[in-house]
Amino acid sequence: MIKHARLALPLAIALAGSALATGVAADELNLYSARHYDSDEALYQAFTEETGIEVNVLEGDSDQLIERIQREGVASPADVMITVDAGRLWRAEQEGIFQGIESDVLAERLPESMRHPEGKWFGFSQRARVIFYNRDNFDPSQITSYEDLADPAFEGQVCIRSSNNIYNQSLLASLIEHHGAEEAEAWAQGVVDNMARDPEGGDTDQIRGVASGECDLAVANHYYYVRLLKSDDEADREAAEKVGILFPNQDGRGTHVNVGGAGVVENAPNRDNAVRFLEFLASNEAQEAFAAGNYEFPVVDGVAMDEVLESWGDFKKDDLNISVLGENNPEAIKIFDRVGWR
Numbered sequence: 001m002i003k004h005a006r007l008a009l010p011l012a013i014a015l016a017g018s019a020l021a022t023g024v025a026a027d028e029l030n031l032y033s034a035r036h037y038d039s040d041e042a043l044y045q046a047f048t049e050e051t052g053i054e055v056n057v058l059e060g061d062s063d064q065l066i067e068r069i070q071r072e073g074v075a076s077p078a079d080v081m082i083t084v085d086a087g088r089l090w091r092a093e094q095e096g097i098f099q100g101i102e103s104d105v106l107a108e109r110l111p112e113s114m115r116h117p118e119g120k121w122f123g124f125s126q127r128a129r130v131i132f133y134n135r136d137n138f139d140p141s142q143i144t145s146y147e148d149l150a151d152p153a154f155e156g157q158v159c160i161r162s163s164n165n166i167y168n169q170s171l172l173a174s175l176i177e178h179h180g181a182e183e184a185e186a187w188a189q190g191v192v193d194n195m196a197r198d199p200e201g202g203d204t205d206q207i208r209g210v211a212s213g214e215c216d217l218a219v220a221n222h223y224y225y226v227r228l229l230k231s232d233d234e235a236d237r238e239a240a241e242k243v244g245i246l247f248p249n250q251d252g253r254g255t256h257v258n259v260g261g262a263g264v265v266e267n268a269p270n271r272d273n274a275v276r277f278l279e280f281l282a283s284n285e286a287q288e289a290f291a292a293g294n295y296e297f298p299v300v301d302g303v304a305m306d307e308v309l310e311s312w313g314d315f316k317k318d319d320l321n322i323s324v325l326g327e328n329n330p331e332a333i334k335i336f337d338r339v340g341w342r
């Protein structure tokens, strides 16, 4: 059985206390997760069946989980922490949450770009930050790259969310790496100058902005579009049909990708089980389920994925190491501030 707890509910905290305070046991794994997908349960069950290791899950948002692990200190029962975005994983690393691990399985199964250089955390699913366009109003051959979004030709046409969002911070972090801070700042300024409106809402709202014609172009993670395409609400599906998807920088470094990832916690009481769990996440079976939970791309080649993703065919991904997105995060925030990207 998988014991579940959510941070937000007082009852659940009590439950978590009893479920997670049992400490070191050869057959346990305490997982702190900022992912909340229904399919995860089946994934943990499969791990238990394969290894006999029971999984206790504590769910919360990333910052809550980091804070909790810090508060619990050396007595923390946390073995593994899972969250999304390299920027967040890097922040957790900066707070001293993770320990470096060595694993031949992970070294062999995961591409180098998905492994933190000291083994502190790993990417297990990929999300592409892509460009969306209005099929009626915009000819997609006009744009091929993120750099193009700053072209004055697109003044007043771009929808993109606020800069306090980690996804945009990671995108700018990649531009800093490829072009240097100065050029990245000029790019950010160019995008601000091209905005169709002041940043508002989440990624889905940017795609909706394109559908409604408020903007011709938008930047968002690919899975928000897939959710609209598969929505139970007909209006959502109709909106998505008005929108085309474009994978930037195919002639160069490839499309910026970010990750869902995990690391072994610094004071993990069940360290061996934690390593085993990460290795399990790199297996074909787990890769398929982990990515499918949110219509993401597996990081291991040849693993089956959602039919919509399959239909897009292969595309080139930027293979920048995920740790770089974190390292350049503070600089990205400063640049956003300077150019007045709200």
Ligand SMILES: [Fe+2]
Pocket (backbone or CB within 6 Å): 221
């Ligand atoms: Fe998201």
